[in-house]
Amino acid sequence: MSGTSAALTPPADALAPVRHPDAPAPGELLGAHYEQCFGCGGEQPHGLHLQARAGEGVALTAEFTVRAAHQGAPGLAHGGLLTTALDETLGSLNWLLRTIAVTGRLETDFVRPVPVDTVLHLEAEVTAVAGRKIYSRATGRIGGPDGPVAVRAQALFIEVKVDHFIDNGRPEEIQAAMSDPDQVRRARAFEVNP
Numbered sequence: 001m002s003g004t005s006a007a008l009t010p011p012a013d014a015l016a017p018v019r020h021p022d023a024p025a026p027g028e029l030l031g032a033h034y035e036q037c038f039g040c041g042g043e044q045p046h047g048l049h050l051q052a053r054a055g056e057g058v059a060l061t062a063e064f065t066v067r068a069a070h071q072g073a074p075g076l077a078h079g080g081l082l083t084t085a086l087d088e089t090l091g092s093l094n095w096l097l098r099t100i101a102v103t104g105r106l107e108t109d110f111v112r113p114v115p116v117d118t119v120l121h122l123e124a125e126v127t128a129v130a131g132r133k134i135y136s137r138a139t140g141r142i143g144g145p146d147g148p149v150a151v152r153a154q155a156l157f158i159e160v161k162v163d164h165f166i167d168n169g170r171p172e173e174i175q176a177a178m179s180d181p182d183q184v185r186r187a188r189a190f191e192v193n194p
């Protein structure tokens with residue numbers, strides 16, 4: 001059984017999402033938005049190391065291999081971890097809009113257990129945009145990109161400015177990020193979204 005709460009249903013005046021002209025080309029890897037990110041960063045030893053690849057329109061695919069460090073029950077992925085993979089995948093969609101956004105709401109259906117060493121094949125798309133609100137959905141399959149659905153999610157992301165992170169993040173990490181020219185360039189490129 002699954003369902004979607006009213007908060008994840010776009011309003012009648014919501015618009016179709018528009019891929020930004022400078023979005024990565026279809027097939028291109030998006031790379032990490034922050035190297036310390038648990039979802040996509042390369043500097044988190046037990047992180048998901050999720051790799052997302054731009055698709056057509058405002059859609060993408062991603063892969064994540066479940067490791068022993070990601071268990072909940074013996075030999076099975078922790079549900080919260082799978083939700084994290086979905087959150088990261090859905091969040092990556094905002095790169096294609098060139099919009100900085102944070103997760104406001106995320107609903108997950110767990111359909112099948114996911115064993116350790118499984119590659120989770122994710123696909124996600126933005127379905128609608130209403131002002132600062134970005135509606136999206138994602139599916140995770142096992143056994144191959146066309147395998148059975150193991151997890152699916154719907155989400156609402158809310159657009160924010162870079163100041164959201166500067167004002168709320170722990171000062172040590174904010175200062176380190178602000179002194180990294182690559183990180184600043186990535187953040188500012190998003191902020192000048194016309």
Ligand SMILES: CCCCCCCCCCCCCC(=O)SCCNC(=O)CCNC(=O)[C@H](O)C(C)(C)COP(=O)(O)OP(=O)(O)OC[C@H]1O[C@@H](n2cnc3c(N)ncnc32)[C@H](O)[C@@H]1OP(=O)(O)O
Pocket residue numbers: 007033034087091100101102103104105131132133156158160162165166174177178183184187
């Ligand atoms: C230094 C460089 C850094 C660079 C970093 C780049 C990194 C990229 C990062 C990637 C990160 C990866 C991903 C992560 O890990 S993101 C991490 C997890 N998420 C968060 O930490 C977000 C925490 N929440 C907040 O900060 C605020 O609540 C936000 C910003 C979301 C909204 O507070 P704000 O005061 O701004 O706005 P508002 O309250 O007027 O709401 C606006 C509209 O939205 C609607 N609404 C809001 N919430 C919900 C809800 N739960 N369900 C349904 N609807 C909701 C609300 O009704 C309203 O609708 P309307 O009345 O307009 O119709």
